[in-house]
Amino acid sequence: MGHEAMTTRSELTAIVLAGGKSSRMGEDKALIPIQRVPLLERVCGIAQSCADVVYVVTPWPERYQDLLLPGCQFIREVPLFGEPLAHGPLVGFAQGLAEVQTEWVLLLACDLPRLRVEVLQDWVTRLDSVGDNAIAALADHPKGWEPLCGFYRRRCLPQLLEFINQGGRSFQQWLQQYPVEVLPLAEPEMLFNCNTPEDLALS
Numbered sequence: 258m259g260h261e262a263m264t265t266r267s268e269l270t271a272i273v274l275a276g277g278k279s280s281r282m283g284e285d286k287a288l289i290p291i292q293r294v295p296l297l298e299r300v301c302g303i304a305q306s307c308a309d310v311v312y313v314v315t316p317w318p319e320r321y322q323d324l325l326l327p328g329c330q331f332i333r334e335v336p337l338f339g340e341p342l343a344h345g346p347l348v349g350f351a352q353g354l355a356e357v358q359t360e361w362v363l364l365l366a367c368d369l370p371r372l373r374v375e376v377l378q379d380w381v382t383r384l385d386s387v388g389d390n391a392i393a394a395l396a397d398h399p400k401g402w403e404p405l406c407g408f409y410r411r412r413c414l415p416q417l418l419e420f421i422n423q424g425g426r427s428f429q430q431w432l433q434q435y436p437v438e439v440l441p442l443a444e445p446e447m448l449f450n451c452n453t454p455e456d457l458a459l460s
């Protein structure tokens with residue numbers, strides 16, 4: 258019987274994005290407490306149950322220095338040449354991915370209050386059977402992929418940089434160009450996204 262090596266915590270890196278404008282929320286979502294735990298702390302804790310190395314990619318690490326993020330490392334993102342820093346999550350991801358040393362990376366937005374460790378860990382066990390040509394393994398929904406809670410292969414970095422250099426900033430448009438494997442998501446509510454004060458009231 259063939260023995261497939263399983264992806265383990267040490268073979269997975271997590272990247273948490275915390276660099277958005279939070280314009281709909283009106284204050285930095287990363288710092289908003291949900292059941293007394295700031296969102297970024299909560300998401301980083303979940304990331305750490307999946308991966309040994311956790312990076313927080315943000316233009317403003319000092320803003321988060323008083324959070325309890327033991328073992329997480331900040332990557333300070335920088336503007337693209339001649340552009341403002343509001344470049345969006347795709348560029349933040351690329352700057353984080355450049356530091357990754359493992360085959361797979363788990364990418365997480367910081368505004369996901371209902372993430373479930375068991376689901377993410379189940380997804381990790383599926384990575385070994387993802388086709389060699391796939392650049393990512395993601396949950397899908399009727400309008401496209403769920404790009405900010407899923408897995409990417411480190412080796413997609415050159416394709417990502419090429420897309421960005423050509424002016425691309427949309428995850429959906431980038432992902433359309435390559436094979437992506439579908440991850441099962443029995444309860445889509447895990448990906449509930451806390452963007453507005455109304456969302457927060459539901460959290």
Ligand SMILES: Nc1nc2c(ncn2[C@@H]2O[C@H](COP(=O)(O)OP(=O)(O)OP(=O)(O)O)[C@@H](O)[C@H]2O)c(=O)[nH]1
Nearest residue numbers: 274275276277278279280281314345346349366367
């Ligand atoms: N590092 C980094 N993260 C980003 C950037 N833009 C968005 N994000 C993150 O991507 C995730 C999804 O962001 P959104 O909810 O779409 O947008 P937002 O900019 O935070 O908020 P809005 O201004 O209301 O759209 C969140 O975790 C953000 O912190 C960026 O330029 N850099």
Ligand SMILES: [Mg+2]
Nearest residue numbers: 368450451452
């Ligand atoms: Mg959001």
